[in-house]
Amino acid sequence: MDFRFTEEEEAFRKEVREFLDRELPPDWPGIDPDMYHEDAFDEIHEVSREMQRKLAARGWLGLTWPKKYGGQEQPLWKQMILEEEMTYRGAPGLDAYQFIGGMGDLILEFGTEEQRQKYIPRMVRGEVKGATGMSEPNAGSDLANIQLRADLQGDYFVLNGQKTWQSAAHRADFAPVYVRTDPTAYKHRGISILLVDYNTPGITMRRLTMMSGLDAFNEVFYDNVKVPKENLLGELNGGWRVVMAALGHERSYGIMLIYNIKRDLDLLVQYCKETVVNGQPLAKNKMIRNRLADLAIQLEVARNMGYKLNYLALKGGDVTNTANEIKVLGGVLTQRVAVLGMQILGLYGSLGSVGGNWRQMDAKKDKWAKLGGRMKHLYLSTVCNTIAAGTTEVARNAIATMGLGLPREPKPPQKK
Amino acid sequence: MDFSLSEQQEMLRKIARDFFTNELPKSSVKEMAKDTRGYSLELWHKMADLGWMGLVLPEEYGGSGGSFVDLAILLEEMGRACLPGPFFSTVVLGASIVMEAGSEVQRERLLPKLARGELVLTLAVAEPYVLSHTGVFEVRARNVEGGYIIDGTKLFVPDAHVADYIICAAKTGRGSTLFLVDTKSHGLSCTVLPAMSSERQCEVKFNQVKVSKADVLGKVNRGKEYIDKVLTRAAAAKCAEMLGGAEQVMEMTVAYAKERVQFGRAIGAFQAIQHHCANMLNDLDACRCVARRAVWMVSEGMPCAREVSLAKAWVNEAYHRMTLLGHEIHGAIAFQHDHDMHLYFKQAKLGEMAFGDTAYHEEIIAREMGL
Numbered sequence: 001m002d003f004r005f006t007e008e009e010e011a012f013r014k015e016v017r018e019f020l021d022r023e024l025p026p027d028w029p030g031i032d033p034d035m036y037h038e039d040a041f042d043e044i045h046e047v048s049r050e051m052q053r054k055l056a057a058r059g060w061l062g063l064t065w066p067k068k069y070g071g072q073e074q075p076l077w078k079q080m081i082l083e084e085e086m087t088y089r090g091a092p093g094l095d096a097y098q099f100i101g102g103m104g105d106l107i108l109e110f111g112t113e114e115q116r117q118k119y120i121p122r123m124v125r126g127e128v129k130g131a132t133g134m135s136e137p138n139a140g141s142d143l144a145n146i147q148l149r150a151d152l153q154g155d156y157f158v159l160n161g162q163k164t165w166q167s168a169a170h171r172a173d174f175a176p177v178y179v180r181t182d183p184t185a186y187k188h189r190g191i192s193i194l195l196v197d198y199n200t201p202g203i204t205m206r207r208l209t210m211m212s213g214l215d216a217f218n219e220v221f222y223d224n225v226k227v228p229k230e231n232l233l234g235e236l237n238g239g240w241r242v243v244m245a246a247l248g249h250e251r252s253y254g255i256m257l258i259y260n261i262k263r264d265l266d267l268l269v270q271y272c273k274e275t276v277v278n279g280q281p282l283a284k285n286k287m288i289r290n291r292l293a294d295l296a297i298q299l300e301v302a303r304n305m306g307y308k309l310n311y312l313a314l315k316g317g318d319v320t321n322t323a324n325e326i327k328v329l330g331g332v333l334t335q336r337v338a339v340l341g342m343q344i345l346g347l348y349g350s351l352g353s354v355g356g357n358w359r360q361m362d363a364k365k366d367k368w369a370k371l372g373g374r375m376k377h378l379y380l381s382t383v384c385n386t387i388a389a390g391t392t393e394v395a396r397n398a399i400a401t402m403g404l405g406l407p408r409e410p411k412p413p414q415k416k
Numbered sequence: 417m418d419f420s421l422s423e424q425q426e427m428l429r430k431i432a433r434d435f436f437t438n439e440l441p442k443s444s445v446k447e448m449a450k451d452t453r454g455y456s457l458e459l460w461h462k463m464a465d466l467g468w469m470g471l472v473l474p475e476e477y478g479g480s481g482g483s484f485v486d487l488a489i490l491l492e493e494m495g496r497a498c499l500p501g502p503f504f505s506t507v508v509l510g511a512s513i514v515m516e517a518g519s520e521v522q523r524e525r526l527l528p529k530l531a532r533g534e535l536v537l538t539l540a541v542a543e544p545y546v547l548s549h550t551g552v553f554e555v556r557a558r559n560v561e562g563g564y565i566i567d568g569t570k571l572f573v574p575d576a577h578v579a580d581y582i583i584c585a586a587k588t589g590r591g592s593t594l595f596l597v598d599t600k601s602h603g604l605s606c607t608v609l610p611a612m613s614s615e616r617q618c619e620v621k622f623n624q625v626k627v628s629k630a631d632v633l634g635k636v637n638r639g640k641e642y643i644d645k646v647l648t649r650a651a652a653a654k655c656a657e658m659l660g661g662a663e664q665v666m667e668m669t670v671a672y673a674k675e676r677v678q679f680g681r682a683i684g685a686f687q688a689i690q691h692h693c694a695n696m697l698n699d700l701d702a703c704r705c706v707a708r709r710a711v712w713m714v715s716e717g718m719p720c721a722r723e724v725s726l727a728k729a730w731v732n733e734a735y736h737r738m739t740l741l742g743h744e745i746h747g748a749i750a751f752q753h754d755h756d757m758h759l760y761f762k763q764a765k766l767g768e769m770a771f772g773d774t775a776y777h778e779e780i781i782a783r784e785m786g787l
Contacts, residue, residue: 001418001419001420001421001422001425001485001708001712002417002418002712003417003418003419003709003712003713004417005417269785269786269787272787273786273787283786283787284787289779289782289787290775290778290779290782292782292785292787293778293779293781293782293785293787294729294778296726296781296785297726297729297730297778297781298730300706300726301702301705301706301726301730302702304702304705304706304709305701305702305705307417308419308701308705310417311417311418311419312419321697322701325697325698325701325702328694328695328698329698329702393687393691395694396690396691396694396695397687397690397691397694399693399694399697399698400684400687400689400690400691400693400694401690403694403697404670404693404694404697405670405674406670406673406674406682406684406685406689406690406693407674407681407682407684407685408685409685409686409687409690410681410685
């Protein structure tokens with residue numbers, strides 16, 4: 001047992017912190033790791049691309065990837081520290097769809113040599129933006145029910161159908177898209193993955209607005225879209241393996257929520273120390289200090305679980321169960337912080353422009369908003385944190401069946 | 417970081433697990449709840465023969481110089497086994513405070529006997545109107561020729577009815593002082609109070625009890641500093657004990673969910689039950705994470721008030737949730753006394769109340785946050 005960070009780890013953490021101090025715009029208010037801010041607002045998107053170039057210049061994009069494709073072949077723990085520090089500061093640029101268990105890792109794991117040569121160096125140079133194409137109107141938690149058809153005709157797959165909730169698709173250059181290549185096979189046996197260039201003719205998109213007011217995700221329609229057959233990632237009809245790997249890579253989702261919400265809790269603590277109501281700082285109000293302490297405890301517990309997950313991942317063990325646990329912990333925790341934030345701000349809680357970020361603030365209209373309208377934004381956006389990347393119910397099913405070995409619920413009779 | 421146990425620690429755990437599986441069936445735990453002494457002397461001496469009383473004591477006092485992490489592993493197994501008796505009082509409270517505050521003479525007098533299992537110690541802090549050591553004690557020690565005279569009532573003294581010595585915190589002048597009081601002293605009386613489970617909580621009355629100067633433990637008027645340190649260790653140790661119990665609750669419950677059939681299938685195949693189980697596992701894994709971290713920090717001698725408080729606050733609530741869900745999944749079968757589940761339900765509550773409840777530790781965290 002040893003819960004210390006090594007000197008090497010501390011040194012790299014310091015290096016990342018100094019980089020962020022230097023390179024983030026002054027008074028950067030922080031944005032969420034789900035990237036909805038950078039996808040929704042042009043100005044933040046520009047900051048994000050700028051950061052991406054700076055990260056690339058330091059060799060911090062694709063830090064762990066092979067040198068052969070422009071990576072640095074650095075140990076995984078560095079990537080973990082980079083993720084933690086950047087997320088805590090709300091720094092943009094570490095495009096989750098590419099670098100944090102996203103497209104890049106899938107291409108490295110399942111791609112052909114040509115695919116790796118084609119995509120990875122561009123990603124490492126920070127030249128592209130990624131997205132992902134999983135969900136459909138009738139394939140949510142039941143992901144294996146994907147219906148977007150891809151028929152192999154000569155040298156091309158021809159795609160017809162639609163995807164939905166495609167975060168960042170409107171800004172992305174390309175994405176791994178999960179398609180049905182064999183409609184006669186039972187559900188997960190007829191799925192393949194195609195690397196789709198979003199500029200291909202026949203693709204149309206419609207921006208969708210979230211309940212938080214951000215328009216950061218899309219419906220994507222495919223009308224006879226021709227995708228070269230060499231863009232097949234992995235085996236034909238063997239896509240479920242890639243799906244499982246992609247979901248396995250979601251190691252980071254819960255942890256990122258936790259690192260991110262620490263910034264908000266720190267913000268609330270600061271606010272309560274500084275804000276005097278009825279002659280006394282909010283921090284001295286018994287209910288408030290008790291609830292802040294309660295959440296600080298939950299946050300520390302979740303952070304420790306995050307370090308446990310990293311430890312397991314570094315040892316090369318199976319992290320699925322712990323990742324699911326952290327996802328449940330993290331999702332619920334962010335909602336609790338948001339609820340407390342709203343309670344502490346009282347009537348002020350509802351004020352603020354869309355996005356809860358001073359970069360969108362109007363000096364005149366938003367003068368009464370507290371904490372940049374951050375708590376309102378959190379209150380609305382964290383609803384999604386128990387849903388996105390697999391609902392907490394699906395996570396609990398997996399914990400129960402895979403983690404505890406409980407019997408699976410009987411499946412309905414197969415139709416095909 | 418390394419979250420794993422060493423090979424020796426794994427071995428210690430296995431030895432302890434096997435020992436309690438063979439030597440302490442739950443039927444005997446339940447019998448002991450009705451017993452006057454409250455524990456088996458035979459088992460006590462076997463534990464002493466295994467070197468467990470002296471596990472963390474230095475070798476010069478007959479111990480084996482183990483770490484606090486080693487002790488915590490043992491406590492996890494004791495929690496799992498629902499071990500009744502004065503091990504915690506003697507080793508975690510008594511021996512710690514003697515090591516912390518005792519003179520060389522006192523250590524040599526007490527610790528080797530303690531390591532051999534021939535001595536039972538306990539610590540008396542709470543009083544009817546002073547529930548934590550942060551208050552001003554009403555039990556007073558008056559300085560007289562050759563020693564002190566102690567007067568007053570201590571409450572919630574664990575295992576005082578079988579203790580050879582009670583380490584009593586009493587008000588002296590401007591502070592409080594610890595006294596090593598022989599339970600055979602004239603004027604000392606002890607009553608075991610009917611309570612929830614097999615634990616023995618006592619009222620101890622000091623009626624003009626005379627102690628000599630040689631029985632002062634540590635510096636005069638500095639008692640609270642020693643208690644503070646020992647209670648932090650005790651809170652971490654209690655987390656370990658509760659963690660062991662929580663593991664057993666998890667295992668019992670999942671095993672039952674797999675074998676109990678209703679509506680033609682094992683109830684564990686229903687998502688309602690699966691989600692309860694998943695929530696329990698989430699709580700358990702988080703308990704293990706923070707409890708072990710707290711224990712490790714104590715072991716390393718690091719400043720750890722914050723980590724111990726957050727572990728205790730979390731384990732308090734999480735273990736409680738787990739036992740409630742465990743009962744829910746078992747249904748009526750575990751509501752009967754013959755079943756073992758209630759032992760853990762009670763252990764969770766008693767553990768929660770010991771060495772700082774959740775509100776107490778939350779306040780420590782709030783202060784640490786600068787609130």
